[in-house]
Amino acid sequence: MMQVVRQIREMQKISDQLRQVGKKIGFVPTMGYLHDGHLSLVKKAKGLCDVVVVSIFVNPTQFGPGEDFKRYPRDEEGDGAKLEGEAVDFLFIPEAGDMYPSGYQTYVDVTEVSKGLCGDFRPGHFRGVATIVAKLFNIVKPDVAIFGEKDYQQLLVIRKMVEDLNFDIKIIPGVLIREEDGIAMSSRNTYLSPDERKRALILYRSLLKGKDLFQSGERRASALVRAVKESIASVDGVSLQYVEVRDAETLEKIESVSKPAVIALAAIVGPVRLIDNIIIGRENGT
Ligand code: AMP
Numbered sequence: 001m002m003q004v005v006r007q008i009r010e011m012q013k014i015s016d017q018l019r020q021v022g023k024k025i026g027f028v029p030t031m032g033y034l035h036d037g038h039l040s041l042v043k044k045a046k047g048l049c050d051v052v053v054v055s056i057f058v059n060p061t062q063f064g065p066g067e068d069f070k071r072y073p074r075d076e077e078g079d080g081a082k083l084e085g086e087a088v089d090f091l092f093i094p095e096a097g098d099m100y101p102s103g104y105q106t107y108v109d110v111t112e113v114s115k116g117l118c119g120d121f122r123p124g125h126f127r128g129v130a131t132i133v134a135k136l137f138n139i140v141k142p143d144v145a146i147f148g149e150k151d152y153q154q155l156l157v158i159r160k161m162v163e164d165l166n167f168d169i170k171i172i173p174g175v176l177i178r179e180e181d182g183i184a185m186s187s188r189n190t191y192l193s194p195d196e197r198k199r200a201l202i203l204y205r206s207l208l209k210g211k212d213l214f215q216s217g218e219r220r221a222s223a224l225v226r227a228v229k230e231s232i233a234s235v236d237g238v239s240l241q242y243v244e245v246r247d248a249e250t251l252e253k254i255e256s257v258s259k260p261a262v263i264a265l266a267a268i269v270g271p272v273r274l275i276d277n278i279i280i281g282r283e284n285g286t
Helices: 008-020 036-048 076-085 125-140 149-164 187-191 194-215 221-233
Strands: 003-005 025-030 051-056 090-092 144-148 170-174 238-247 261-269 272-280
Touching: 003 008, 008 025, 008 051, 008 090, 008 125, 025 036, 025 125, 036 051, 036 144, 036 170, 051 076, 051 125, 076 090, 090 125, 125 149, 144 149, 149 170, 149 261, 149 272, 187 272, 194 221, 194 238, 194 261, 194 272, 221 238, 221 261
Parallel strands: 003 090, 025 051, 025 144, 051 090, 144 170
Antiparallel strands: 238 261, 261 272
């Protein structure tokens, strides 16, 4: 039976006890409204650890003014059932007022990796993400935490934070899970009308064009970016924020691809901001 924990102190006590008896704790932080992308991370955690903790917390500090914090989709009951189905051990659902009581004033800023890409379009977003993840790490005290490559910049921000702040936690990436038609699974897809959803398919198709071009020998980042942009421009109603090719390990800008790289993009479709990416030059091809 999965245990639902709402109090910070209680979660800390549970984790202390588990660690005392030598259990390896795996942790999957989420904002809920769970889909198979989230569940793939849970499965990964199950495979690596003795005990799995999932958190659901829609973190106010990572949303900017005018973003979708208030209307972010929520389904605690449905999420609970899905996690029970995966034999998750603990579901941690803290209250916003407990996580950020009045007078709260401490934030974590990963200065360089948070710049560019989504960082340019969502000022303060990664500061909010790094802060909440640091807090959750101090509450759940995991040995291993799993983050999806769907949010590629976030994964690298967390990696850097863990390295720089000496968190004794192993960060494991999980591959990006897509719907059958190719669209990247996201809780926010629920905001898309059927017509918008059809238009949004161009994002992954265009990333695939970029990957094809790479596989046919093109190494110049500018040429790959141009191909993806041209492809996206062929569909109306998709407003591109950025497409960039970056080093997959460091997220540094590159001119030419000589080791694994990520083609990352963000676009507005109807009421939704969507992100997607594809890895190129990785040995297993995923
Ligand atoms: P979120 O609930 O959107 O904050 O996401 C929680 C975790 O699930 C993050 O580590 C995300 O990267 C991961 N995630 C979200 N969507 C996907 C997906 N389609 N495939 C793999 N991981 C995902």
